[in-house]
Amino acid sequence: MVIAVDKYIELSNLAVAAAVDPGRWQHFLDEMGQALGTRVFTQLIGYDGLTKAAPLTSSSGYDPDILHLYETHFADKNPYAANFAKCAIGDTIAAHELCPPDVLRKTEFYSELLLPHDDICAGGGAMLAAEQHRMFLVGGNMREKDREKHEGQWLQLCARLAPSIRQSLEINRAICGLTFEKWAAEQHMLGTGTAIFVVDAAMTIHHGCREGQHLLANGTLVGSGLGRRLHFHSEEAQRRFTALARVQSKGDLNVLNSWRLADQHGQSWVCRAMGMRLGDLDETPFGPFLTKSISVILLAIKPEASLATLQLRLQEVLGLSQAEAETSLMLADGRTPAEIAASRQVSLHTVRNQIKAALAKSGCRRQSELVRKIEQIRLHGLSL
Numbered sequence: 001m002v003i004a005v006d007k008y009i010e011l012s013n014l015a016v017a018a019a020v021d022p023g024r025w026q027h028f029l030d031e032m033g034q035a036l037g038t039r040v041f042t043q044l045i046g047y048d049g050l051t052k053a054a055p056l057t058s059s060s061g062y063d064p065d066i067l068h069l070y071e072t073h074f075a076d077k078n079p080y081a082a083n084f085a086k087c088a089i090g091d092t093i094a095a096h097e098l099c100p101p102d103v104l105r106k107t108e109f110y111s112e113l114l115l116p117h118d119d120i121c122a123g124g125g126a127m128l129a130a131e132q133h134r135m136f137l138v139g140g141n142m143r144e145k146d147r148e149k150h151e152g153q154w155l156q157l158c159a160r161l162a163p164s165i166r167q168s169l170e171i172n173r174a175i176c177g178l179t180f181e182k183w184a185a186e187q188h189m190l191g192t193g194t195a196i197f198v199v200d201a202a203m204t205i206h207h208g209c210r211e212g213q214h215l216l217a218n219g220t221l222v223g224s225g226l227g228r229r230l231h232f233h234s235e236e237a238q239r240r241f242t243a244l245a246r247v248q249s250k251g252d253l254n255v256l257n258s259w260r261l262a263d264q265h266g267q268s269w270v271c272r273a274m275g276m277r278l279g280d281l282d283e284t285p286f287g288p289f290l291t292k293s294i295s296v297i298l299l300a301i302k303p304e305a306s307l308a309t310l311q312l313r314l315q316e317v318l319g320l321s322q323a324e325a326e327t328s329l330m331l332a333d334g335r336t337p338a339e340i341a342a343s344r345q346v347s348l349h350t351v352r353n354q355i356k357a358a359l360a361k362s363g364c365r366r367q368s369e370l371v372r373k374i375e376q377i378r379l380h381g382l383s384l
Contacts, residue, residue, distance in 0.1 A: 019168035029060035046136030094124040122147035126158035201249030248275040
């Protein structure tokens, strides 16, 4: 089956739409999996070590029980992943090139995950980011019997869509300044509590969302003076932000920093700043009010509940035990099960069981869904 030009355009548009609405990645993966006329199980996977991101796995078509088995037991035993480091950005690679079939079929990964899905060991994908601390890959699995007829077209589709996907992931990352997974959770709730500013190196505010304008008008945390220059009322926060703007203006690197402060009423706030150069992107997500050459800082400010209050809220809303709430919060903050086990001085087996219990009690099938629920509660204290 030859993929029509209109289909390429449709999928490219869906990828672009996901840049500012990460909830649309799921729709994109659903449609991408149907593009060949035969079922392809699609996935967008990766991690961002620089921003302490939890491993990202967005997928379409896979059985939920198989996904849960992967997340709990096989995420660190993926035979394909061993060769990810050999791929450069933009490379497309077939599944059998990542792991030879004779090697793959000897693994539990194959017998427990791929074979039950009608032997979906064919397919492949495209490398979107390949750096020391960061990797993203889009790809899919198809049945072995479809390899000869469809695998080449699938790899071509991945290659043609990769630039649009890569650009959208960069925008996701830039707007958040932390992790793609946490950005995806928070983006759905930006309308009720998170202030976003786009500020240049001279501290001039070029853009502020509705919440940002309210925060400026309230005046308890930040304000704007002559020429719409942003300033923090806290001297320490102002010194920090001024230093970040100074570093960003030099052009050597993009700043990345998070800090907390309290306003005059005792409310705790978290501030996240990430520098970026719009010229690094093929298309600006901010519209015509900024030029492509400008160096800016994306500043996010949001109110934060105390850790003890949030933990109690998770126990109340999701029905978790104290230990399950503690583990779930650390998971939402981007820590791996191994890191959680070390921090809480319990076994890895205990942590995995607590995560499994939290998934069951919260009605979530995947860890990413649990993270989204926690972030919603963290931001707004909503009963779910």
